[in-house]
Amino acid sequence: MKIVEENNNVIIKDLEHFNIMQTLECGQCFRFYKIEDLDYLIIAFGRILRIQQEDNQITLYNTTMNEFNKIWREYLDLNNDYECIKETLLKNNQDLHQAIKSKWGIHILKQDTWETLISFIISQNKHITHIKKVIEIISLAYGDKIGSYNGIDYYSFPTPEQLAIATDEGLRACKTGFRAPYILDASQKVVKGEIDIQQIKKITTDEARKKLISIKGVGNKIADCVLLYGLGRTETFPTDVWIKRIVENMYLKQESKLEAIQEFAAKQFGDYAGYAQQYLFYYGRENRIGK
Incomplete structure (x- = not known):
């Protein structure tokens, strides 16, 4: 893998075991927009990123090397050796061969813990298209404008403080349905310090799971999604x-x-x-x- 900065873009060459479509569309994240094949807009960490792939090369537009190293390298999980991961899984598990062969380019994204928690609370009994739409509406209603792309404005995912002052009625107007009180409970628990996002990152997986399921509407499945996608606990196996x-x-x-x-x-x-x-x-x- 070779990384260069050219004309305010970061270009990664000779990148194997990575496919941007499979990574974004496998059900682990929701704030992305398809421009065309292997060309996406990602909204994460208060930033707008256009990312395009051609064979084993990806281009991150309007990004500096400093921003790439600070945010996107970790977010895209480019430090992990996916060849080794797949080889290890297949040593004692040939039944996985077809799945890995078919979905060879998945990376597990390292997402913001708070956004992951609320996103998967919203995900209950909803299709991905609906989940994405609700998150977009909530961000527009409670987040901050972070910029525009092709004439469309994009907003940051709301902070706990921004959502904690929302009302049940206001959240339901954002199409959250029965999930509105769960979002409020999570937001208020974080603001009050009953749930400490930074502390959860430091404790054991079992302890973190117990903390997460103390939030209304969060069961083992949602907790495990947060553990895997928002905390990088790769030993978890979210089961729906x-x-x-x-x-x-x-x-x-x-x-x-x-x-x-x-x-x-x-x-x-x-x-x-x-x-x-x-x-x-x-x-x-x-x-x-x-x-």
């Missing part, structure tokens, strides 16, 4: 109906409780369970495995 059916169909060959799915994933995939989950989820959903 889709991933449950996929694991039952591909591995267990019988209907199983969620606890059994979790135990299987921990034993089978270990510290790389989160990566396995992404390959299985995206591949299984697209191929309707277990449907």
